[in-house]
Amino acid sequence: MGVIDIMDAKGTSSLGNPNPNILTPHPSKSSVAIRFLRVLSLVRHTASSSPSSRACRIRRAACSCMAYSAGPRRAWSRALLRKLVRRRRKPPRRDLPRPAAIIRRRRPVGGDRLEVALRRVVPGGAGMEYCRLLEEAADYVKCLVMQVRLMQSIVDFESHVHSVNKRSEIDPGDRN
């Protein structure tokens, strides 16, 4: 049973949409999965200092895989890709204290508090008109859910493999 089978068993029926691909074709599960697995193996083979820095890289990898697979057709994916490119060009300076002027964000004038909150969590949400924001939020949620299921499947799979290997280490005669 492959990773994609696990994803299917857990998820697609619960979305309740028989034809999700009619209006806005989604990146196929396999393309997202293959891309993500490739990046994961790169992270694994790169010497990393700590699990936390590795976790950071995996998190960024998840974001970038989502965004690359969605491509430029969506504002949220474009915004995420821009952010990733900016970050690559200028690594974050963690040790320097930020000037006070930058710390306080400019509060948007007017606008529903909830709408503002939604604009903050959806990448690229700040400049959109309301309708577009709702559309982008729905697509972003879809892609996020797919990414979460993919990662969960990989974790389940690797945990299973790890426990099988551990068992066969203890009792090598039982190897099947």
Added chain:
Amino acid sequence: MSGRGRRITDEEINELISKLQSMLPESRRRNAGRVSASKLLKETCSYIKSLHREVDGLSDRLAGLMDTMDSNSPQAEIVRGLLRS
């Protein structure tokens, strides 16, 4: 800001709202008829935040599992699984 030059109708907004509502797990479970826009926005925000947290948690777990990953078998199995689908 709006470069289209046409008015957005209430119908279109309602359609987008129900589409967004269908994405959210709680609304699906309760099979709610129509929720108010503000409740929907609130639910969407908290759902997206919880998905972000899940991604963080899963990234941590994957980072931890990487130490124990065998270099050969899992990759081959995963790739085989992908090719099968």
